[in-house]
Amino acid sequence: MTSRYMKVEGHSNLVRDKHTGAILNTNRGEIARSKLMKETKRRESEELENLSKEVESLKSDISDIKNLLIQILRK
Numbered sequence: 165m166t167s168r169y170m171k172v173e174g175h176s177n178l179v180r181d182k183h184t185g186a187i188l189n190t191n192r193g194e195i196a197r198s199k200l201m202k203e204t205k206r207r208e209s210e211e212l213e214n215l216s217k218e219v220e221s222l223k224s225d226i227s228d229i230k231n232l233l234i235q236i237l238r239k
Contacts, residue, residue: 169179
């Protein structure tokens with residue numbers, strides 16, 4: 165029985181899946197770092213989105229307060 169993977173020439177940490185043609189990284193440290201970076205970017209993106217929503221909410225609240233103050237001053 166032959167191996168499902170063959171080494172990629174010039175790259176010690178890469179193999180090609182003979183059935184799918186996909187190139188796979190076999191360096192577990194690099195894979196773990198990549199996953200960590202992806203998760204960190206996802207969290208940062210989520211945090212940025214949440215902050216953006218908060219800013220929009222605060223802008224709306226300030227606008228409401230401003231309108232209430234204008235109404236009070238007119239009376």
